[in-house]
Amino acid sequence: MERLTSLEKFHELQSTVRAERPEDRPQVIISAGTCGQARGANGVYDAFRDALAERNLSEKVELKRTGCHGYCEVEPNALVLPQGVFYAHLEPKNIAEIVDETIVNGRVVEKYVVANADGSEHFALAQELPFYRRQQRNLLTLNTLIEPTKIEDYLALDGYAAFAKALSSMSRPEVIEEMKRSGLRGRGGGGFPTGMKWEFCYKEQADLKYVVCNADEGDPGAYMDRSLLEGNPHVVIEGMLIGAYAVGAQHGYIYVRDEYPIAVRHLQIAIEQARELGLLGESILGTDFSFELQMSRGAGAFVCGEETALLHSIESKRGMPRQRPPFPAQSGLWGKPTNINNVETWANVPLIVNKGADWFAAQGTEQSKGSKIFALVGKIRNTGLVEVPMGITLRELVYDVGGGIPNDKQIKAVQTGGPSGGCIPAHLLDLPVDFDALREAGSIMGSGGMVVMDEATCMVDVAKYFLEFLEGESCGKCTPCRMGTPLMLEIVERICDGHGTPEDLDTLESLAKTIKNCSLCGLGQTSPNPVLSTLRYFRDEYEAHVYDKVCPACLCQNLIRYEIDQDTCISCDRCRKACPVEAITGELKQHNYYIHNHLCIRCGACEEQCPVSAISRLPGYDPPADGAEAKKQSPSHSTAVGSAGGEQ
Amino acid sequence: MDLKRIDEIINQHTDTHDGAYPPVIPILQDIQSEYRWLPEPALVHTAKRLRVPLVDLYGIATFYQSFRLTPPGEHQINLCMGTACHVEGAPLILGKLERKLGIKAGEVTEDGKFGLDEVRCVGCCALAPVMVVDEDYHSLKGKKDVGKIIDEKRKSDEKVSN
Numbered sequence: 001m002e003r004l005t006s007l008e009k010f011h012e013l014q015s016t017v018r019a020e021r022p023e024d025r026p027q028v029i030i031s032a033g034t035c036g037q038a039r040g041a042n043g044v045y046d047a048f049r050d051a052l053a054e055r056n057l058s059e060k061v062e063l064k065r066t067g068c069h070g071y072c073e074v075e076p077n078a079l080v081l082p083q084g085v086f087y088a089h090l091e092p093k094n095i096a097e098i099v100d101e102t103i104v105n106g107r108v109v110e111k112y113v114v115a116n117a118d119g120s121e122h123f124a125l126a127q128e129l130p131f132y133r134r135q136q137r138n139l140l141t142l143n144t145l146i147e148p149t150k151i152e153d154y155l156a157l158d159g160y161a162a163f164a165k166a167l168s169s170m171s172r173p174e175v176i177e178e179m180k181r182s183g184l185r186g187r188g189g190g191g192f193p194t195g196m197k198w199e200f201c202y203k204e205q206a207d208l209k210y211v212v213c214n215a216d217e218g219d220p221g222a223y224m225d226r227s228l229l230e231g232n233p234h235v236v237i238e239g240m241l242i243g244a245y246a247v248g249a250q251h252g253y254i255y256v257r258d259e260y261p262i263a264v265r266h267l268q269i270a271i272e273q274a275r276e277l278g279l280l281g282e283s284i285l286g287t288d289f290s291f292e293l294q295m296s297r298g299a300g301a302f303v304c305g306e307e308t309a310l311l312h313s314i315e316s317k318r319g320m321p322r323q324r325p326p327f328p329a330q331s332g333l334w335g336k337p338t339n340i341n342n343v344e345t346w347a348n349v350p351l352i353v354n355k356g357a358d359w360f361a362a363q364g365t366e367q368s369k370g371s372k373i374f375a376l377v378g379k380i381r382n383t384g385l386v387e388v389p390m391g392i393t394l395r396e397l398v399y400d401v402g403g404g405i406p407n408d409k410q411i412k413a414v415q416t417g418g419p420s421g422g423c424i425p426a427h428l429l430d431l432p433v434d435f436d437a438l439r440e441a442g443s444i445m446g447s448g449g450m451v452v453m454d455e456a457t458c459m460v461d462v463a464k465y466f467l468e469f470l471e472g473e474s475c476g477k478c479t480p481c482r483m484g485t486p487l488m489l490e491i492v493e494r495i496c497d498g499h500g501t502p503e504d505l506d507t508l509e510s511l512a513k514t515i516k517n518c519s520l521c522g523l524g525q526t527s528p529n530p531v532l533s534t535l536r537y538f539r540d541e542y543e544a545h546v547y548d549k550v551c552p553a554c555l556c557q558n559l560i561r562y563e564i565d566q567d568t569c570i571s572c573d574r575c576r577k578a579c580p581v582e583a584i585t586g587e588l589k590q591h592n593y594y595i596h597n598h599l600c601i602r603c604g605a606c607e608e609q610c611p612v613s614a615i616s617r618l619p620g621y622d623p624p625a626d627g628a629e630a631k632k633q634s635p636s637h638s639t640a641v642g643s644a645g646g647e648q
Numbered sequence: 649m650d651l652k653r654i655d656e657i658i659n660q661h662t663d664t665h666d667g668a669y670p671p672v673i674p675i676l677q678d679i680q681s682e683y684r685w686l687p688e689p690a691l692v693h694t695a696k697r698l699r700v701p702l703v704d705l706y707g708i709a710t711f712y713q714s715f716r717l718t719p720p721g722e723h724q725i726n727l728c729m730g731t732a733c734h735v736e737g738a739p740l741i742l743g744k745l746e747r748k749l750g751i752k753a754g755e756v757t758e759d760g761k762f763g764l765d766e767v768r769c770v771g772c773c774a775l776a777p778v779m780v781v782d783e784d785y786h787s788l789k790g791k792k793d794v795g796k797i798i799d800e801k802r803k804s805d806e807k808v809s810n
Contacts, residue, residue, distance in 0.1 A: 034771065038784075038786070220773075223769075259771065296674075299713070317708075318712075378735045451735060
């Protein structure tokens with residue numbers, strides 16, 4: 001494509017690509033982010049391509065492979081436009097029927113659309129789906145419509161128009177003022193007002209300034225940044241261009257997680273396309289504004305999500321945080337003023353410039369404006385990425401959008417904010433989701449991961465999981481975090497193993513407070529959150545581990561035993577074969593199967609293989625002396641929790 | 649070891665780079681994409697070429713998890729240990745894989761065929777629990793026999809070599 005040398009040329013190109021893409025044109029759009037591709041989206045794409053070609057429809061129907069549409073649970077899925085029919089759980093063999101019925105005859109094939117839990121209601125149109133109905137998809141809608149490797153797709157949907165508008169008709173302070181008025185706060189976890197951050201950097205006098213996009217999405221359980229970069233990399237680039245113009249930066253970096261290969265590839269393609277069109281480089285659109293952008297790949301360190309560590313990593317040093325101030329706005333990359341924002345924050349910028357600060361500020365709550373993308377995962381029916389207005393309650397998110405908890409289980413908690421966050425218990429589900437309410441409840445919004453946990457989840461085990469994570473990710477620079485997280489882990493491990501003492505709980509609390517108050521960076525300061533929030537809301541579970549040596553969720557391996565219910569057992573021998581340590585004895589059809597607890601390593605293989613759910617986990621690990629004695633025990637004195645079938 | 653190839657990689661980066669500190673991380677990343685790990689002679693040579701103390705390179709290679717100082721398996725199995733995967737039973741799956749392969753996480757089988765690693769979140773939380781074999785993502789949700797995927801890999805390798 002030809003390099004755009006003026007605003008007029010940009011508008012000409014925009015009209016051309018728009019005219020080539022009438023809104024009501026027939027399209028088939030395949031959701032093909034990393035997870036979609038893992039579930040077979042590429043095979044579905046090929047099947048559509050072949051079926052359309054066989055019917056001579058390749059010219060008439062546009063077939064697209066886009067980023068994630070969010071509804072990951074029902075992938076691979078496809079959206080048929082202009083009708084808006086949403087087909088789920090597709091297989092290549094179904095495609096010919098869909099092409100014949102929906103594209104040729106205009107009819108819906110009901111068996112491939114999403115139904116409600118009991119199958120009584122079918123939802124043909126995307127906008128009718130309960131999963132989408134409550135959402136406010138300001139950003140994710142673009143993911144659905146844009147082929148990420150085609151800049152023309154983005155240009156046709158107002159792409160780079162916000163940048164052109166800012167560059168041609170807004171002064172730098174005006175852009176910053178617009179950001180401030182919109183109320184946009186950092187989507188990476190901190191929640192710092194974006195406009196204010198830009199202003200700090202703008203006011204610094206320097207020969208060179210940088211803007212940086214933090215795409216080091218390290219929070220386990222969050223993947224919205226990956227999805228945005230895979231599905232719509234240009235919106236992030238455009239946001240950065242506007243930010244660079246506003247603060248007066250000449251150079252930018254996108255620091256992206258190397259674990260996201262598709263995101264890295266799409267981003268690279270997008271940067272090259274923008275450069276070719278002259279949207280990056282010298283004298284952009286014939287003005288005196290020049291901006292160069294490059295990608296810097298992370299190398300696998302969670303702490304690099306912290307801004308000063310991230311900057312060190314771009315400088316090719318070890319990613320260790322440093323004391324602030326000076327803040328990056330004063331002294332950042334190579335000592336120059338630097339403005340850092342997260343992927344989702346940058347992606348919101350073009351929308352705000354295009355539609356206005358008032359439009360944005362009208363959404364959400366008093367202190368938390370706009371929409372936010374959350375990753376709804378764990379024990380929930382509709383897993384996926386959802387974009388909702390700030391202030392929606394956790395209950396609405398879990399039940400209305402997420403469809404509730406599967407397998408007739410009860411919800412226990414929602415973990416928000418990754419390793420820096422905490423667990424919100426079920427009785428606080430009516431809490432509005434915004435920056436401040438979550439912080440008051442002892443958690444944080446973080447980058448937007450929400451892991452739903454049901455009654456089969458042990459909260460002490462969750463705390464142990466995060467401590468293991470944080471111990472491994474502590475950079476080692478400051479003592480409270482380097483020494484404190486392993487100490488906390490040691491105590492929690494002891495509790496999970498059934499060796500905890502009442503004093504351990506007090507030590508844990510005081511350690512947690514010390515680490516919170518004394519650590520250098522955000523990682524250390526928030527590392528006790530998983531422990532503090534679980535101690536606050538689930539102290540009874542800790543106490544059960546400590547005093548009764550019981551794991552109420554029947555998960556901690558040292559505190560459980562497996563038993564076969566003789567009445568349910570069909571003597572099929574599967575469990576004995578599955579056992580890796582020969583802890584099960586019995587003979588086919590003899591109804592004498594028995595698990596020898598002193599040999600059992602509690603790997604769960606038998607429970608998983610049992611076709612009739614006769615094997616259950618029971619609280620308390622007290623291996624009886626021999627098998628004969630065990631048989632006499634009545635199983636009714638202990639409560640069985642979680643059978644294999646429903647678990648996995 | 650072909651040090652010429654290392655020189656080519658270094659030149660690609662130093663020619664275009666204008667920062668004060670040599671772009672060590674991108675160079676190590678490219679060396680690793682070429683060899684799948686960081687062999688010692690490559691590190692020694694890079695240190696000399698960049699005039700950076702070897703200990704600094706070693707510091708970076710051990711600080712960041714994606715760098716390997718030992719060769720990976722011919723097939724690399726990365727089991728995701730993200731929160732969603734943990735809640736969906738990843739620790740039990742790790743035990744299964746370890747028993748199946750006869751190695752612990754972080755090791756490579758004796759024949760060099762399979763390497764097993766625990767990894768931080770791969771960002772496919774909706775598919776949890778997730779295992780990545782080479783470049784392929786596998787959702788293990790409701791899958792009882794994770795060993796099957798390994799058996800199939802082994803079988804298809806044997807077919808190719810026959």
